[in-house]
Amino acid sequence: xxxxxxxxxxxxxxxxxxxxxxxxxxxxxxxxxxxxxxxxxxxxxxxxxxxxxxxxxxxxxxxxxxxxxxxxxxxxxxxxxxxxxxxxxxxxxxxxxxxxxxxxxxxxxxxxx
Amino acid sequence: xxxxxxxxxxxxxxxxxxxxxxxxxxxxxxxxxxxxxxxxxxxxxxxxxxxxxxxxxxxxxxxxxxxxxxxxxxxxxxxxxxxxxxxxxxxxxxxxxxxxxxxxxxxxxxxxxxx
Numbered sequence: 001x002x003x004x005x006x007x008x009x010x011x012x013x014x015x016x017x018x019x020x021x022x023x024x025x026x027x028x029x030x031x032x033x034x035x036x037x038x039x040x041x042x043x044x045x046x047x048x049x050x051x052x053x054x055x056x057x058x059x060x061x062x063x064x065x066x067x068x069x070x071x072x073x074x075x076x077x078x079x080x081x082x083x084x085x086x087x088x089x090x091x092x093x094x095x096x097x098x099x100x101x102x103x104x105x106x107x108x109x110x111x112x113x
Numbered sequence: 114x115x116x117x118x119x120x121x122x123x124x125x126x127x128x129x130x131x132x133x134x135x136x137x138x139x140x141x142x143x144x145x146x147x148x149x150x151x152x153x154x155x156x157x158x159x160x161x162x163x164x165x166x167x168x169x170x171x172x173x174x175x176x177x178x179x180x181x182x183x184x185x186x187x188x189x190x191x192x193x194x195x196x197x198x199x200x201x202x203x204x205x206x207x208x209x210x211x212x213x214x215x216x217x218x219x220x221x222x223x224x225x226x227x228x
Contacts, residue, residue: 033216042117042204042218043158059217090158101148102216104158 002026004105006091012111013081021076021108023091031094032074033102034058034066036087043090049074081112115140115209117219124224126195133180134190134222136205142166145209147188148216149179152202161203164188195226 007022025032030051035043035058045058049068063085065077074093078085091105116139126132138147149161164172164179172179180189188207192199205219 035218040220042206042220043216044218045216088156092158101160101163103160104150107156107158109156 004091004093004103006089006105006108008108009106010109012113013078014113015081015083017081018077018079019081019110021078021089021091021110023074023076023105024072025074025091025093025103026072027093027095027103028071029093029095029103030071031096032068033092033094034064034074034076035090035092036060036085037090037107038087046076046089078110083112086110086112115142115145115207115217117205117207117217119205119219119222121222122220124222126192126224126226128197128226128228129194131191131193132195132224134192134203134205134224136188136190136219138186138188138205138207140186140207140209142209145207147179147181148206148208149177149188149190150204150206150218151199152204152221154201158204162190192224197226197228200224200226 004025033048034046037043044060047066049055089108092102094102118137145166147164151159162174162177176193178191202221204221
């Protein structure tokens with residue numbers, strides 16, 4: 001099992017560019033999550049999904065979009081990158097929502113200049 | 114809405130000593146879960162320990178234990194016999210039954226273990 005994998009590990013974007021952060025899990029987990037972690041801060045939830053075809057907003061969804069066409073994949077899309085989106089992005093998954101350990105990917109460090 | 118407060122931005126501990134990292138939470142739910150994660154300098158998030166609100170016993174996992182005081186809404190992490198490899202950021206998090214925010218994190222505490 002690879003667990004949760006994320007690509008790319010690092011990326012620098014110019015203001016206004018778009019990109020997709022990829023996230024894949026091979027544990028057949030129903031729940032997947034995207035978090036961002038700003039310097040010196042905890043994680044904030046961007047979007048989450050309870051299964052293929054179902055997504056919902058978290059605490060900080062503005063500027064992002066997600067889709068969940070398969071159980072394994074949960075990509076995060078930035079349409080018009082802004083400096084405020086400079087952060088480390090973590091994807092996570094869990095078997096169910098209720099009090100289950102969330103498995104985290106290694107993170108993507110994104111800088112918007 | 115849930116909220117996690119970690120009041121210690123940074124802590125130092127001598128190797129082999131025990132250390133307590135504080136965490137208080139706020140929720141109106143009766144049923145919830147509390148988690149601690151470790152984030153070393155390499156950046157990954159490592160699950161350490163979980164405590165359910167209805168668990169009567171404090172959770173323990175190896176050198177980690179959770180001092181859960183429900184009436185005080187506190188869920189402090191105790192690390193016994195600190196090791197140099199314990200130097201990291203530690204995040205307290207909670208999940209409640211609302212379903213709107215599956216996991217809410219505190220701002221973290223940076224622990225430095227001194228030889």
